[in-house]
Structures are given as structure tokens and as C-alpha cells.
Amino acid sequence: MKLKKRLLSIMMAGVITASAIFATGCGSNEAASSENGEKADKGEITVYTALEDEQVSTYLAEFNKKYPDIKVNVVRESTGIITAKLLAEKDNPQADIVWGTAASSMMVLDNQGGLKEYAPEGVDRILPEFKSDKEVPTWVGIDAWETAITVNTVEAEKLGLPEIKSYKDLLDPAFKGHIVMSNPNSSGTGFLTVSAILQLMGEEDGWKYLEDLDKNIAQYTHSGSKPAKMAASGECAVGISFGYAGLSQKKDGAPVEVVFPEEGSGWDLEANALINKKEINPAAYTFLDWAISDDAMELYKVNYPIITTDNVGTYEGYENDPIDQLIDNDFSWAAENRTSILDEWMKKFDAKSEPEE
Known part of the structure; x- marks a missing residue:
């Protein structure tokens, strides 16, 4: 408490x-x-x-x-x-x-x-x-709502992907081309995840992490729930999304597991x-x-x-108290730096964003 x-x-x-x-x-x-x-x-x-x-x-x-x-x-x-x-x-x-x-x-x-x-x-x-x-x-x-990683267990086994417990596990070269994440410019889930990484790791190391992660990203979607849905349907093996999106797919019978990163979830x-x-x-x-x-x-x-x-x-x-999964989120910092974060992200990673509808 x-x-x-x-x-x-x-x-x-x-x-x-x-x-x-x-x-x-x-x-x-x-x-x-x-x-x-x-x-x-x-x-x-x-x-x-x-x-x-x-x-x-x-x-x-x-x-x-x-x-x-x-x-x-x-x-x-x-x-x-x-x-x-x-x-x-x-x-x-x-x-x-x-x-x-x-x-x-x-x-x-x-x-x-x-x-x-x-x-x-x-x-x-x-x-x-x-x-x-x-x-x-x-x-x-x-x-x-909070960051969660949805993993298609059938695809992961077929591809021989390692287990995911943390953000850093996603940097394994085995995941290259198998991860989908939401674009923070259009998705609140995308922004809370990027903000969390920058806060958890510090801005310099956080941007370096995002650059390394980008090597394994297949696409950035405009919807926060879409990565979980794509993982559920087998369009990708791993979707960085939010808890409800992945858990609802699992409840509907999709072969997925939902991972809450051990470093904590942005929210x-x-x-x-x-x-x-x-x-x-x-x-x-x-x-x-x-x-x-x-x-x-x-x-x-x-x-x-x-x-x-x-x-x-x-x-x-x-598995545990959901409150304990949440990072110490500095909303003031996130709000003050929102524009610069989004501009920097666009310059670095927008090439992999899905086309606008």
C-alpha cells in the first residue's frame, strides 16, 4: 500500500x-x-x-x-x-x-x-x-493501463525464440523482424512505453536502447492494441502493447502469453x-x-x-499486485518533453511506421 x-x-x-x-x-x-x-x-x-x-x-x-x-x-x-x-x-x-x-x-x-x-x-x-x-x-x-509484451507461443517455438522477461531480452538478434510496436506519435501506449524506457534507463542509454530495439522491429503501428492483435493472429511473434490488449486475446483463445517486463511497465x-x-x-x-x-x-x-x-x-x-508493476512515472517530465521526444523518435524510427490510412 x-x-x-x-x-x-x-x-x-x-x-x-x-x-x-x-x-x-x-x-x-x-x-x-x-x-x-x-x-x-x-x-x-x-x-x-x-x-x-x-x-x-x-x-x-x-x-x-x-x-x-x-x-x-x-x-x-x-x-x-x-x-x-x-x-x-x-x-x-x-x-x-x-x-x-x-x-x-x-x-x-x-x-x-x-x-x-x-x-x-x-x-x-x-x-x-x-x-x-x-x-x-x-x-x-x-x-x-500499462506496457505489456504479447508473445505468440506457437510462432516463438517455431522460430526458436528465447524467453522474454525484460525489455533487454528484446534486443536478442533472434528477434530481428519478429517484433511489432506502436508508434508513440499516434498511440498513447507507444508514448508511455518510450517514456518509460527513457525514464528507466536515462535519456542517453534509453535512446541507445531504442536504436538497438529498432534493429529487431518489423513495423510500428498506429494503434496501441494492434501489436497484441498481430501477435495473436501470428502476423508477428511479439507485440509490444498493453496488458488488456494481450490478455483479451488470450481469453479469446489465441496462443499467446502476456509478459510484464521485470524492469516495470510504463503507464x-x-x-x-x-x-x-x-x-x-x-x-x-x-x-x-x-x-x-x-x-x-x-x-x-x-x-x-x-x-x-x-x-x-x-x-x-x-500474477502480482498490478500497482507493483508500475514504474515511478514522472508525468511532469513526460508532458514537458513530449514534443521533443516525439520529434526525436520520428527522425530516428518513422521509416518503419505502417502507412497512414
Whole structure:
């Protein structure tokens, strides 16, 4: 528990310093007044999200059971694309809400005034380490996700690949052309992994490691979950992705094992927010209220063992306390150096990125 508190306090020190992310919510069946305006149980809203497609459909099915008269138009993209889109639209926002998008990535939008303060119903249940410390929060977290390596055991045996326990094991020449990883410019998972390596090893040694790793990389994908899916289908032997992506493939019967590197996993927080617009859609408050309700948290807990209330989840595939796997993530450093990290990565490694769709 001491380690948990230490990690969370480190995270918040960084997030708050950089002035962070979003706000979420919990629903009302009748139109009701809030400190920010009127809530509604009817209407149409546009939601930007980086949650996985299958998660979005499952979560929204539950939301629609409670609020059948609120139409939710979803724009689902990888974290980097969602962030770029929100920044480009800052002066003419198209979205009403951001839902489940990386906290570290969204600090920039908050700093530019793109988020509106809102305290969703039930926000007091969210641990203080996982929400904005402003009197009325600009963001509220829902869960955390972390770097994991998905290995296709059939392909690995066929190719005679050595066992993977650590990041450094991935440098073995036997893996040349057999590893897929996500591009940090478009994927939040890619960025949290690159950031973790630079923090764990130091910037000089970290970039040297990434250069050596690049020799074994077949492709950099634009989606954080795609490397795990490619490993599951046998398109590659090893996918550097995140825990849920690999474990869900294993649960569906794919011949994979999920490895959490012994040095520790990079991680980030999925968070929600109200977009700062001249006119706030009343149904947006209702959605954000629901999105941190007990019902919503139970849904998140199916996929992520680390949620933002005390009622943490469990998930098959994590041998130890998931909190212990997380590195001491300096979110402030990551936010301040994000642009330079991404620019450097692009110069060095973008040649192996998959084509833009």
C-alpha cells in the first residue's frame, strides 16, 4: 500500500504541475440543475474517445439502457490522433466530451483552455490522486493501463525464440523482424512505453536502447492494441502493447502469453472531460455523471485491474499486485518533453511506421 501511495503521488505531482486533463460524470433521469447548467435525459452528443472499439460498444450498451433517449455519436481514434484533432478544433470545438483518453496527452489541451471545469456526481468517490486538484475539477480519471509484451507461443517455438522477461531480452538478434510496436506519435501506449524506457534507463542509454530495439522491429503501428492483435493472429511473434490488449486475446483463445517486463511497465491514466464550448449540451453533463458511476466502474473493472476508486478490480493474467508493476512515472517530465521526444523518435524510427490510412 505504501508503494501504491508513492506511485500515485508521483503521478499527481506531474499531472498537476502540467495542469491536466478531464472531468467525468454520473446520470440523472430527470432534467436537473447543476452548478454548470441543466442536465438532460434526452439529446444528442458527440464523444471523442481512445477506448478500444469493443469496450466502447459494451459500455455504451449499458449507458443506452439507462438513457435510451440520448444519442451518442462516437469518434474513436488512437490517443495521438484524438489529441491532435482536439487541438486543431480548439477554437471551433466539435466534440462535447472526451472519454477515456490518456491524461498525459491531454495536458496540452487543458493548458490551452480547451477543457471546462465540471464536478460530476459522485466525484468524491474518485481517489484524489486520480483527479484534478482544482476546486471544480477539469478532469477525472477512470482507470490506468500499462506496457505489456504479447508473445505468440506457437510462432516463438517455431522460430526458436528465447524467453522474454525484460525489455533487454528484446534486443536478442533472434528477434530481428519478429517484433511489432506502436508508434508513440499516434498511440498513447507507444508514448508511455518510450517514456518509460527513457525514464528507466536515462535519456542517453534509453535512446541507445531504442536504436538497438529498432534493429529487431518489423513495423510500428498506429494503434496501441494492434501489436497484441498481430501477435495473436501470428502476423508477428511479439507485440509490444498493453496488458488488456494481450490478455483479451488470450481469453479469446489465441496462443499467446502476456509478459510484464521485470524492469516495470510504463503507464498512463484514462480520463474524461467536458470540452470548453460557448454552449454546453445538457446531455453531456448526464453522460459524464454516468461515466464515473458505480455501474460504469464495474464495466471498467472487467478490463483493467486499476480503477480510480478504492474498489479496485482483479483480472486474470496479473500474477502480482498490478500497482507493483508500475514504474515511478514522472508525468511532469513526460508532458514537458513530449514534443521533443516525439520529434526525436520520428527522425530516428518513422521509416518503419505502417502507412497512414
